Structures are given as structure tokens and as C-alpha cells.
Amino acid sequence: MLPLVVIALLTLATAAVAMALRNLIHSALLLIGSWGGIAAFYLWAGAEFVAFAQVLVYVGAISMVVLFAVLLTRRSRTDIALAPDSVGRAFAAIVTGGAVVGVLAGAILSSPLGAGTVAGNAPAISVRDLGLQLMGSHAAALLVVGGLLTVALLGAVVIASADRAEKEDDRS
């Protein structure tokens, strides 16, 4: 239980500080740490393949995309710190989030969830079994996800690339 508590506290602390900071680069770097903490949770729970997928996709890829987006959308070399957000909205958001976490925690704590499975071992699943299942009974879903990723990445390139008329406007 102790490793879980440590992982949870580290992940929550980095995520909370990242959401509160005003420097976008620091927020992005702290969120990378938070995603790493989530990968550590997957390792602790015995889902090694998911942990490595999390490291590859979030810590490796999405973090780079986020950092590039931060760097491409600043107006000058020093424009990284954000203007302060409105206090009223922050207060309303914290009240809403607190209410949601209160309801969820109350529901979780008052339910008898998992009372009988305290000492159970993790379900054993090898990467070979996982691959066989993915290519076997889940092959259709795998194809759909492949198509989705292709379309999404092509669409992202089309949306983010400058169109020609605009470039000529910039030049003139």
C-alpha cells in the first residue's frame, strides 16, 4: 500500500502545481512528471505493457507536441508567463471540483468495493497473449484505431499548416 500512497501523492502534487503555475513551460514539464507517476502506478499494479505504452505515448510523444505548441504560440522570446486568470472563475472552478471530488470520495468510501480482494495477485497477462488477443479477437477495433490515428494526424497537419494565400500576405 505504501508505494501506492507515495506514487499517488507525487502524481497529484505535480499535477496540482502544474495547473496552478503561470509559466507554461514549467507547467508542461511538471505534467510530464505527473504522467511518469501514472506510468509508475501502472507498473505497481502489474500492467507493464500499459506502463510502457504510457511512457512512450505521453512522456515521449505528447509532451513533445505540447512543448512545440507552447513554443510556437508565444509572441516573443520572453512571452511565456501568462496573464493572471480571473479570481472569480478560479474560485468557481475550485468549488465545482471540490464538490465533484467530495461526491466521488463519499461514494467510494461508503461502498463495499474490493473488500474481498485485498490480497489478490494481479491477473497474469504476457505481452504475447496481449498481441494474440489484439490481432485475434480485437483485430477490427485495432484497424479502426489505426484508421482513426491516420485520419487524426493527417487532419492535424492540414489544420496546422499555413495555407498559401496567407503566406503571400505575410511576404508582401
Add this chain to the structure above:
Amino acid sequence: MSISPLQLCLLFSSALFCIGLIGALSRSNTILVLLGVELMLNAANLNFIAFWRYGPATSPATGVIFVIFSIAVAAAEAAVGLALVIAIYRHQKNIRLQEADRLKG
């Protein structure tokens, strides 16, 4: 009253979800809102793994495969979202959400 590991995992994921929710609601920078949404998605994945680990026994691969597909969809969503952020910045020279209120560029 003692707390079971499953409850601890669920508390962890609901706290992470609420941090993402607060970030998405309170910040006005589009990139930070997207990152809040990503945190909420990650909290949902934590729930899948928690129930796969401690829930009633099912086929041993179910939760893992669900999380793999969920991570793939989240990656697609992040790519498209950040491309939209860059497109908005090119049109308006600004990525504050309050000022991105027109569909026409």
C-alpha cells in the same frame, strides 16, 4: 474502518480527475485547458487498471486492452487539439479562450 486498495486507487483517480477538471475550468490558456482534459482522460485510464487489478475476475486482458485503445484515442485527440491551438494562434495572434469566440477567421 479500513480502506481497501481498490478504494485507494479510486480515490487517487478521482482526485486526479478533479485536478484536471479545475484546471480545465479555471485557466484561460487553451493549451492548459487541453492538458486538463488529458489529465481527466488519464484518471479514467487509472480506473480501468484499478478495476482490472482488484475487480471481479474477468478475462485477464480486458482492462489492459481497453486502456491501450483509450491511450491511442487520447493521442489522436491531443494531436488534433494542439493543431487547432496553432491554427487559432495564426488567425488571432492569441490563444486566450475568451477571445477565440468566432468561427470565421
